[in-house]
Amino acid sequence: MKNMALHIMDIVQNSIRAQAGLIQITIEETDPGLASVNITDDGSGMTEEVLAKVTDPFYTSRTTRRVGLGIPLFRQSAEQAGGNFSVNSTQGSGTVVNATFYKHHPDMVPWGDIPGVIILMVAANPTTDFVYLHRTPKGEYLFDTREIKEQLDGVPINEHEVRRFLRNMLAENLTAIGAAGVLRMKTIKDKANNEPNN
């Protein structure tokens, strides 16, 4: 995977396949340079036997191919940046994936476009709820699609205008707390300004 945002998107696909109704993504950055990424879902979960095999790249629950690389690759990215990785799961109640990193480790993966990925997942899965919490030493920002849907009062969350608004709202709020992964802020803004029917 090229960056953290794509890792998160990949792990979230597992939650979606496990029919999660609520997916919580938490990124925490603490001062001495530690970062943690936590993805918790309320999907179908896994049995102990499956859980034991889940970081094995030659294990997958799919029938379309014989390898499953999402979790092994995420684990590799965490461990190469001096961090830890864990997966916990209870059948019937959900799965928790947790990864920690040293942000300034030379082998730390780049953060990528976190707001873009969050909004893409929200737009592509309008019936699934997402909670995204980003905490830095400067503050925290909570993005909750349940709150957003309440405000929208029936207007689809994946409507173009709404999607564009949410992408900008998320990027602006994350920039305000100095969060990692919003390097493309300027590009997103320029793009939005250039769109003809804005």
Next chain:
Amino acid sequence: MSKIKTLADLRNMRDEVRSKINLREKSESPEQMVQVRVAMATCGIASGAKEVMEFMMDAMEKRGIEAVVTQTGCMSYCFAEPTIEVTVPGKDPIVFGYVDVKKADEVIEKYIRNGELVEGIIPVNYQSIDE
């Protein structure tokens, strides 16, 4: 620095968006919309499906094509990722492989707009003579 957007701003734009949707729904029904599904498993994501999907969503809006862009899992064409499945109303779905932004643009302009086939089709739908 300009004011940071909040949920209150979203609430304010809600009714405007709703009236746009109502207007559109009177003229089109969902069955007449183009459907695009982007394969988004590890293989797709690693080879650039995110950029393709964002491009598809933005491009359809800009070019005024009514389309639903959604995601799907691995379609087992990992060798040809990113792959997209395009269903034009009244036609069978077609899967295109090795789709980058440039290819996606070609698919929209040639296949979706004009019905011309473009290179990179993965043959998925076999129909025998009996059917």
